[in-house]
Amino acid sequence: MTQSHSRRITRAEVAKEAGTSVAVVSYVINDGPRPVAEATRHRVLAAIKKTGYRPNGIARALASGSTQxxxxxxxxxxxxxxxxxxxxxxxxxxxxxxxxxxxxxxxxxxxxxxxxxxxxxxxxxxxxxxxxxxxxxxxxxxxxxxxxxxxxxxxxxxxxxxxxxDEGQAAYQVTRHLIGHGYKGIGIICGPRDMLNTQDRIRGWQLALEEDGQEANPAWIFSTDYTRAGGYEATLRMLTGPLPRALFATNEQQAFGCLRALAERGLRVPHDLALVCFNGTEQSIYNTPSLTTVRQPxxxxxxxxxxxxxxxxxxxxxxxxxxxxxxxxxxxxxxxxxxx
The missing domain is CATH 3.40.50.2300 (Response regulator)
Incomplete structure (x- = not known):
């Protein structure tokens, strides 16, 4: 029997090729529930290979109750x-x-x-x-x-x-790290304001500033998409007014976009503007400068x-x-x- 390319081979055809029953073929394919003699098992496996039979995964899933x-x-x-x-x-x-x-x-x-x-x-x-x-x-x-x-x-x-x-706590801690350097005037590049994770990260940033007696300046909240392009565009907006001394970007992609915009204007990080971010990956380590970032496990x-x-x-x-x-x-x- 040769493999057919125009239709699906059935278990009955495998059983006929192996000289056994359809039930035995099923036991071999499903590794049970009944044992099969080793010689018979080899015959069934050889018949499967010869006929090109492919088990119907959907049918097996329906029978077992699991799609794996x-x-x-x-x-x-x-x-x-x-x-x-x-x-x-x-x-x-x-x-x-x-x-x-x-x-x-x-x-x-x-x-x-x-x-x-x-x-x-x-x-x-x-x-x-x-x-x-x-x-x-x-x-x-x-x-x-x-x-x-x-x-x-x-x-x-x-x-x-x-x-x-706890994203609010993470934002608080990374902002506290900037405060620990003695920076006054810390802005934030955040995500869309209607997103709950954006609100959590803004809240952590605000709390850290308030505890240090600094004002959370509304003019230094730059809302944008969680993308490189978003970070780039937000930084260009920031550059049209008074600059903060440090900046918290609420994801790594925004931070990369920010670095690009700053470099185009000849501004150095951290000398002219310090930068930290949230949700960093290994890419943060290999960037120049390497990014200070919150990483999730x-x-x-x-x-x-x-x-x-x-x-x-x-x-x-x-x-x-x-x-x-x-x-x-x-x-x-x-x-x-x-x-x-």
């Missing part, structure tokens, strides 16, 4: 922090014997909803989810009954499992998210992780130190 897949929905995979988290989740899912299906919403809430529906219709065994603006479609997921873990802090009233760092968070799905029992679980302050040169330090 997890879904991941993120706002924008172009963001290196999100990409690093996706990479870590993929690695942990693979260790668990699962395939990770990625959905990138492109910072669009309607697309986010469509991706969630698509993954739920594919009957993923669990969903890992970061919403565009921390207003997730939890009702949709919970109505479906699919286990879900949020990779961000959301309203506790939503009754959903989540892993996160991506590997540990990914492991915890997969463990929550793997051991799902319907109970809501939440885990808050400590962040690290990776000290580089952009703040005025010598660089490449680390502290909590």
């Amino acid at each position: 897949t997890y879904g991941l929905v993120v706002p924008n995979i172009a963001n290196p922090f999100i990409a690093s988290m996706a990479h870590a989740l993929q690695r942990e899912a693979f260790v668990d014997g699962k395939v990770l299906l990625l959905g990138d919403s492109g910072d669009n809430r309607e697309r986010e909803r469509e991706l969630i529906n698509n993954l739920l219709h594919r009957q993923v065994d669990g969903l890992i989810y970061t919403s565009v603006d921390r207003h997730p479609y939890i009702d949709l997921i919970q109505a479906n009954g699919t286990p879900c873990v949020m990779l961000d802090q959301v309203d506790p009233g939503l009754n959903v499992s989540m892993i996160h760092v 991506v590997d540990n968070m990914a492991r915890a998210a997969i463990d929550m799905l793997k051991n799902w029992d319907g109970e809501v679980r939440r885990a808050e992780f400590e962040f690290d302050l990776q000290v580089g040169e952009s703040c005025g330090c010598s660089g490449h130190e680390a502290s909590d």
Whole structure:
């Protein structure tokens, strides 16, 4: 019997080629539930290879109640922090014997909803989810009954499992680091003002300044997209008025855009303007100057998210992780130190 390219080979044809029953073929493919003699097993495997038979994964999933897949929905995979988290989740899912299906919403809430529906219709065994603006479609997921873990802090009233760092506290600590250098007049490049994570990061920045007796100058709050282009554009706006002495960019991409705009105007970091940022990756280390940044423990968070799905029992679980302050040169330090 030769492999057919025009139709799907059936288990009955494999059984005929191997000289056994369809049930025995199923036992070999599914590694049970009944044992198969080694010689018979070899005959079935040889018949599968010869006929080109491919098991129907969807049918197997329906029979077993598991698709061996997890879904991941993120706002924008172009963001290196999100990409690093996706990479870590993929690695942990693979260790668990699962395939990770990625959905990138492109910072669009309607697309986010469509991706969630698509993954739920594919009957993923669990969903890992970061919403565009921390207003997730939890009702949709919970109505479906699919286990879900949020990779961000959301309203506790939503009754959903989540892993996160305290972004307000992180923003406070990195701003305090600038204050520790003696800088007076600290501005912020933040994300869109209606986003909850933006509000958390602004709140931490404001608290640090207030505790030091400094004014959180509204003229030094530059709202923009969480992108290189956003950071570049916000810095150009900043350069049209009085300059702060130091600046907190609320993500790494904004910081890179800021550095570009400053370099074009001949301004040096940290000599003319000190800079720190949030959600740094390894790229921050290899930049010139290296960036002082808050880093989240991506590997540990990914492991915890997969463990929550793997051991799902319907109970809501939440885990808050400590962040690290990776000290580089952009703040005025010598660089490449680390502290909590």
